[in-house]
Amino acid sequence: MSENVGRWLRDEIENSILSNEFRPGEKLDEMVLATRFGVSRTPVREALMQLDAIGLIEIRPRRGAVVIDPGPHRVYEMFEVMAELEGLAGSLAARRLDKASRDAIAATHSRCEQSASAGDSDAYYYDNEEFHKAIYAASRSAFLEEQCAQLHRRLRPYRRLQLRVRNRLSTSFSEHSAIVDAIFAGDGDEARRLLRGHVGIQGERFSDLVASMAAR
Amino acid sequence: MSENVGRWLRDEIENSILSNEFRPGEKLDEMVLATRFGVSRTPVREALMQLDAIGLIEIRPRRGAVVIDPGPHRVYEMFEVMAELEGLAGSLAARRLDKASRDAIAATHSRCEQSASAGDSDAYYYDNEEFHKAIYAASRSAFLEEQCAQLHRRLRPYRRLQLRVRNRLSTSFSEHSAIVDAIFAGDGDEARRLLRGHVGIQGERFSDLVASMAAR
DNA sequence: AAATTAATTCTTGTATACACGATTGTTGAA
DNA sequence: TTCAACAATCGTGTATACAAGAATTAATTT
Numbered sequence: 001m002s003e004n005v006g007r008w009l010r011d012e013i014e015n016s017i018l019s020n021e022f023r024p025g026e027k028l029d030e031m032v033l034a035t036r037f038g039v040s041r042t043p044v045r046e047a048l049m050q051l052d053a054i055g056l057i058e059i060r061p062r063r064g065a066v067v068i069d070p071g072p073h074r075v076y077e078m079f080e081v082m083a084e085l086e087g088l089a090g091s092l093a094a095r096r097l098d099k100a101s102r103d104a105i106a107a108t109h110s111r112c113e114q115s116a117s118a119g120d121s122d123a124y125y126y127d128n129e130e131f132h133k134a135i136y137a138a139s140r141s142a143f144l145e146e147q148c149a150q151l152h153r154r155l156r157p158y159r160r161l162q163l164r165v166r167n168r169l170s171t172s173f174s175e176h177s178a179i180v181d182a183i184f185a186g187d188g189d190e191a192r193r194l195l196r197g198h199v200g201i202q203g204e205r206f207s208d209l210v211a212s213m214a215a216r
Numbered sequence: 217m218s219e220n221v222g223r224w225l226r227d228e229i230e231n232s233i234l235s236n237e238f239r240p241g242e243k244l245d246e247m248v249l250a251t252r253f254g255v256s257r258t259p260v261r262e263a264l265m266q267l268d269a270i271g272l273i274e275i276r277p278r279r280g281a282v283v284i285d286p287g288p289h290r291v292y293e294m295f296e297v298m299a300e301l302e303g304l305a306g307s308l309a310a311r312r313l314d315k316a317s318r319d320a321i322a323a324t325h326s327r328c329e330q331s332a333s334a335g336d337s338d339a340y341y342y343d344n345e346e347f348h349k350a351i352y353a354a355s356r357s358a359f360l361e362e363q364c365a366q367l368h369r370r371l372r373p374y375r376r377l378q379l380r381v382r383n384r385l386s387t388s389f390s391e392h393s394a395i396v397d398a399i400f401a402g403d404g405d406e407a408r409r410l411l412r413g414h415v416g417i418q419g420e421r422f423s424d425l426v427a428s429m430a431a432r
Numbered sequence: 433a434a435a436t437t438a439a440t441t442c443t444t445g446t447a448t449a450c451a452c453g454a455t456t457g458t459t460g461a462a
Numbered sequence: 463t464t465c466a467a468c469a470a471t472c473g474t475g476t477a478t479a480c481a482a483g484a485a486t487t488a489a490t491t492t
Contacts, residue, residue, distance in 0.1 A: 003277040004445065006265070030474070040447045042258075045474090046265045049222070053269035061219045062453055062474055077359035084304045088297070143293035220475065246444070256477045261445090278444060278483055434492090441486070448479075455472070462465080 005039055009047035012037070017056055017067055018156055024069030028057065056154070072210040075158055076201055082151050083200035086132065089148055090179065090195040091188035093138035101138035102184065108134045109180050116173040121163050124172075128163075129156075131176060135183070135195075161212040162205070172198075221255055225263035228253065233272055233283055234372055240285030244273065272370070288426040291374055292417055298367050299416035302348070305364055306395065306411040307404035309354035317354035318400065324350045325396050332389040337379050340388075344379075347392060351399070351411075377428040378421070388414075 013033070016022045033044045052059045059065045070078065093101065108131040115123035132152065136145040162168060175198045182191040201209060229249070232238045249260045268275045275281045286294065309317065324347040331339035348368065352361040378384060391414045398407040417425060 006445080007277075031472095041474090042446055042448090046262060046445095049262045049265040050269040053266040061223075063455095064474070074359055077357045080357060081301070081304070081360055081363060084300055085297070088300045141293045141296060143290055144297050147297060222475080247442095257444090258476055258478090262475095279485095280444070435490105436492095437488100437490075439486100439488075441484105443484075444482090446479100446481080448477100450475105450477080452473105452475080454474090456470085458467100458469075460465105460467085462463105 004043075006043040006046040006050075009033075009037060009039070009043055010050045013047055014051060014054075014056060017051075018153065020157055022067050024067050026067045028065040028067065030064075054150075072206075072213050075155070075209065075213070076206060078151065078155055079158075079199065079201045082148075082155060083196045083198075085144065085148050085151065086135070086199045087192040087196040089136050089139040089141070089144055090183060090191035092141060092144070093135050094183045094186050094188040094191045096140045097138060097183060097186065101134070101140075104134040105131070105138060105180060105183065109176055112173055112176055116169050119169065121169055124169055125160060125163055128172065135179075138183070158209065158213070162209065164212070165205075165208055220259075222259040222262040222266075225249075225253060225255070225259055226266045229263055230267060230270075230272060233267075234369065236373055238283050240283050242283045244281040244283065246280075270366075288422075288429050291371070291425065291429070292422060294367065294371055295374075295415065295417045298364075298371060299412045299414075301360065301364050301367065302351070302415045303408040303412040305352050305355040305357075305360055306399060306407035308357060308360070309351050310399045310402050310404040310407045312356045313354060313399060313402070317350070317356075320350040321347070321354060321396060321399065325392055328389055328392055332385050335385065337385055340385055341376060341379055344388065351395075354399070374425060374429070378425065380428070381421075381424055 013022070013028070022028065028048065030041045030044050030048070034041045037044070048057060048059060048065050051057045052065065056068060057065045058068050093105075108127060111127040112124060112131050115127050129152070133149065136148040139145060163172070175194065179191060179194045179198060182194055229238070229244070238244065244264065246257045246260050246264070250257045253260070264273060264275060264281050267273045268281065272284060273281045274284050309321075324343060327343040328340060328347050331337075331343050345368070349365065352364040355361060379388070391410065395407060395410045395414060398410055
């Protein structure tokens with residue numbers, strides 16, 4: 001566990017929310033959480049404050065904390081922004097690419113290839129994250145990298161749903177290949193364009209998302 | 217003051233940081249803040265937790281909170297992301313524009329015209345904010361609007377410095393005019409391109425920023 | 433005099449106590 | 463039976479108390 005209980009609780013509760021253990025709309029009772037984790041209310045409250053600031057929960061004065069339910073439309077908006085930020089990261093990566101970043105992207109890309117060809121969607125899910133993180137890092141913009149990583153985390157549950165869709169694995173991987181080519185060729189505009197398309201949710205993929213969200 | 221002390225303190229301290237009363241690197245002593253605002257340490261700590269989560273301060277375990285010093289390079293990175301998000305907002309606004317948003321943009325734009333022609337840089341500073349907020353709102357993406365507004369707030373002190381630069385007022389206003397034309401014409405790509413240029417810091421404007429930041 | 437170590441003070445982290453608004457349940461009247 | 467008013471209960475908001483680590487100062491040694 002982390003150096004202080006508050007921070008540890010923040011991560012713990014955040015994971016519980018992102019892994020859908022605490023459902024959207026669910027009330028988070030301070031006392032229940034405190035006894036569950038074997039601590040007092042004080043660090044629990046501090047954790048909740050932080051989660052409120054991040055936007056994962058909402059604390060209504062005197063009425064407790066509830067997990068925020070983004071709803072399909074807002075999730076769509078979040079993907080829209082994510083696509084834009086990843087596009088920027090890709091274009092910067094293409095322009096500023098150095099050897100270390102290039103190697104990191106190539107390595108994660110080939111790991112994606114293996115898990116995709118093996119049809120292992122759980123492994124691909126993980127490797128895919130590493131691939132995208134490698135691109136964020138290659139942008140050489142620490143702020144952008146943080147923003148991307150944070151939004152990426154928040155969208156994690158929905159991305160997981162998406163990978164379940166038929167053929168999504170091989171489609172995703174071939175898109176990755178094109179992105180890698182563009183970045184390695186130093187073509188920032190093309191990398192941006194491809195990443196926008198790769199990350200964003202267009203057309204029927206949006207109805208897939210809505211359907212899978214409604215199914216829970 | 218807000219309904220609960222913690223939230224009020226968060227806003228209060230946040231403003232003090234953004235208005236440069238609490239300087240980057242400065243230590244924020246819980247007891248000092250508590251006595252200053254006439255409250256106990258508890259709500260102070262909750263406020264600090266939130267500011268840490270937002271990224272305005274850093275709480276080092278057992279060693280207290282300090283105001284984060286972004287430094288010129290990171291501020292540049294933040295403007296880079298801001299430019300991208302505003303570009304997206306502008307392109308969405310152009311595509312989705314309705315009467316209400318159109319009127320709001322036109323109104324704030326004409327207010328900018330007045331303060332610019334009057335050479336009133338303080339008034340322009342305020343009207344400029346409203347103009348940009350009108351574009352965020354016109355994007356009809358609540359999430360994007362929030363992200364833009366938050367980053368806009370954080371960059372406020374640095375934008376204020378920029379407006380002091382010679383001729384910046386009239387230059388800024390004429391850029392606004394072109395942006396409004398593009399949005400009203402429904403030309404999303406052009407609106408995006410213009411906003412990126414308007415918000416981003418290119419060439420000598422970066423050295424101006426560095427110089428003005430170093431001057432403090 | 434400089435440096436290292438020990439002791440003291442100060443600040444943060446967590447628990448607990450208390451106050452007050454919100455919620456819920458009960459009683460009584462229409 | 464339904465609704466309203468009141469009472470009791472429960473949960474959150476804030477203050478205070480206590481424990482423990484970090485910073486600082488004093489003391490001792492080289």
